Amino acid sequence: MSNILIPTMSAGQILSSDGTSRIASPTGTSGQFLVADSTNSSGLSWSSFAQTGAIKQIYRTAVTATTSSVEITNISSKPREIYVDVWATSVSGSAATTSNLQVTFNQDSTSNAYSSKGFHIRSTAPVIGSYEFNNTASIILANNTQTVVLWNSGGPTYIQMRIHNASSTSQHKVCTVMARKAESSGSFTWGMANWRNTNAITSIKLDFSGVGGITAGSVVSVYGGTV
Numbered sequence: 001m002s003n004i005l006i007p008t009m010s011a012g013q014i015l016s017s018d019g020t021s022r023i024a025s026p027t028g029t030s031g032q033f034l035v036a037d038s039t040n041s042s043g044l045s046w047s048s049f050a051q052t053g054a055i056k057q058i059y060r061t062a063v064t065a066t067t068s069s070v071e072i073t074n075i076s077s078k079p080r081e082i083y084v085d086v087w088a089t090s091v092s093g094s095a096a097t098t099s100n101l102q103v104t105f106n107q108d109s110t111s112n113a114y115s116s117k118g119f120h121i122r123s124t125a126p127v128i129g130s131y132e133f134n135n136t137a138s139i140i141l142a143n144n145t146q147t148v149v150l151w152n153s154g155g156p157t158y159i160q161m162r163i164h165n166a167s168s169t170s171q172h173k174v175c176t177v178m179a180r181k182a183e184s185s186g187s188f189t190w191g192m193a194n195w196r197n198t199n200a201i202t203s204i205k206l207d208f209s210g211v212g213g214i215t216a217g218s219v220v221s222v223y224g225g226t227v
Contacts (some may be wrong), residue, residue: 001016016042054084054121055225062221068213070220071175071205078167078200078225086159086206089217100209101159102138105173116140117193118177131191138207139193157181166201166224173201 014034018041028034058079059072071125074131075082086101092094104114112135119130133140141159165171172194177223179189195201204222208214 013204014044016044018042020209021117026169046080055081055223057221059220059222060223062218063214064216065220066213067079067218068209069205071203072220072222075166075202075204075222075224077224078202080165080167080226081224082166082201082204083223084159084161084163084204084206085219085221085223086157086214086218088157088159088208088214090156090215091208091211100210101141102210103141103161103175103193104138104205104207105197105201106199106203107205108195108197111135111137113137113196114139114193115196116191116193118189120187120189139175139195141179141189141191141193163201163204169200170198172196172198 010027013027016023016025023042025044032046034044035047036043039045044123058075058077061070063070072084084103107180115132115134116136117130117132118138131140131156144216159177159178161175161177164174164176166173173191177189177191177193181187181189206220208225
């Protein structure tokens with residue numbers, strides 16, 4: 001082995017051959033993997049995992065102190081479908097005042113931009129209330145004027161909003177919402193919402209000020225994809 005000439009090496013390089021001479025294949029970037037590549041003289045190359053059509057995380061924040069709003073900006077990948085997950089450990093206020101979670105897209109808060117409709121059920125009763133808001137400045141998820149209180153000082157709440165056709169520039173944006181609150185009696189909320197705008201969604205704002213904000217330990221995650 002003493003007569004083998006080894007090129008000058010650096011961290012992560014791999015010794016290969018072109019069939020005649022030994023070649024030090026350069027280091028790839030973080031997260032890449034090594035693949036066979038007949039177009040390269042070394043027979044090797046580094047590649048990144050293709051996520052075509054996959055749902056991937058594009059945003060995540062863990063709340064460390066009471067937060068009244070979370071805004072996700074620069075959604076530059078323009079995913080066709082966007083999923084917003086909210087895991088709220090609790091809310092700051094003791095109960096909802098006039099509204100619960102409110103959602104806006106692309107900082108659009110015009111008075112006739114959104115509509116939302118849904119219902120709320122509990123294990124102790126069938127549908128205990130429904131809500132409908134038209135020509136509003138945001139998507140409103142639950143409201144205690146109709147006895148639909150999704151957020152209060154009880155157990156943690158999980159919400160998932162699915163935004164359909166988020167990247168479309170010719171269609172209004174339709175959303176479906178599911179929420180589940182962990183409490184002794186159990187509760188479930190389901191709804192649909194519409195943003196009357198044909199722009200692609202590039203930012204999302206979640207406003208929790210109607211319940212005094214979400215508390216430390218809450219997590220907001222956003223996923224996007226082409227499926």
